[in-house]
Amino acid sequence: MAFYESIFIARQELGEKEIEKTIESFKGILEKNSADLVDTELWGLRNLAYKIEKNKKGHYVVLKISGNGEAIHELERNMRIDENIIRYLSIKTDIINTEPSILAKKAQEG
Amino acid sequence: MQKDRKNEDNDSSGSKPFFRRKKTCPFSGPEAIAIDFRDTRTLNKFISERGKIIPARISAVSAPKQRKLAQAIKRARILALMPYLA
Numbered sequence: 545m546a547f548y549e550s551i552f553i554a555r556q557e558l559g560e561k562e563i564e565k566t567i568e569s570f571k572g573i574l575e576k577n578s579a580d581l582v583d584t585e586l587w588g589l590r591n592l593a594y595k596i597e598k599n600k601k602g603h604y605v606v607l608k609i610s611g612n613g614e615a616i617h618e619l620e621r622n623m624r625i626d627e628n629i630i631r632y633l634s635i636k637t638d639i640i641n642t643e644p645s646i647l648a649k650k651a652q653e654g
Numbered sequence: 655m656q657k658d659r660k661n662e663d664n665d666s667s668g669s670k671p672f673f674r675r676k677k678t679c680p681f682s683g684p685e686a687i688a689i690d691f692r693d694t695r696t697l698n699k700f701i702s703e704r705g706k707i708i709p710a711r712i713s714a715v716s717a718p719k720q721r722k723l724a725q726a727i728k729r730a731r732i733l734a735l736m737p738y739l740a
Contacts, residue, residue, distance in 0.1 A: 551733060553733065553734065590735075592734035593731075593734045593735060593736050593737040594734055594737055594738060596734060602734070604733075631732070631733060631734065633729065633732050633733055635729070645690075645692050646690075646692055646693055646695075647692050
């Protein structure tokens, strides 16, 4: 078992409910692959530093996962299929920090 | 080669009219800042106006930390938190 952080950027047009739904579906995928979704973090709608597929803004979501690499592989495969996801990045971490990061705090403030 | 080096050393330590304090690595030592790809405010200090990563010989970041820093900047770029080119 290892810890991962999977961050993805969803299209700007998506509503909160749709994002929740996407997170739920990813949670299902992870559980099927015997991985746990420990925590999620929303960074909200942020400006992108450069355009990705003609999008200027995107919703940032962080999934904090405890599981093995195969689960991450399957998750990334599904992220590639989903057209509402314009970018993703998965990172292996030593520990899972459940405290909100700087960007999450910023999103909460305003 | 060796002779040249010696001369350089003498120049910088002795005859210069102003004293330049030696910069130290901001990510090492007791007051070290953590390197995190989410912390774009810190990372922005280590890129040029053009968006390029500043070499360690100028920013005085230690070699192991420069590797971590470069990795963090590249991750931030992938997630469009920082520009590839500005």
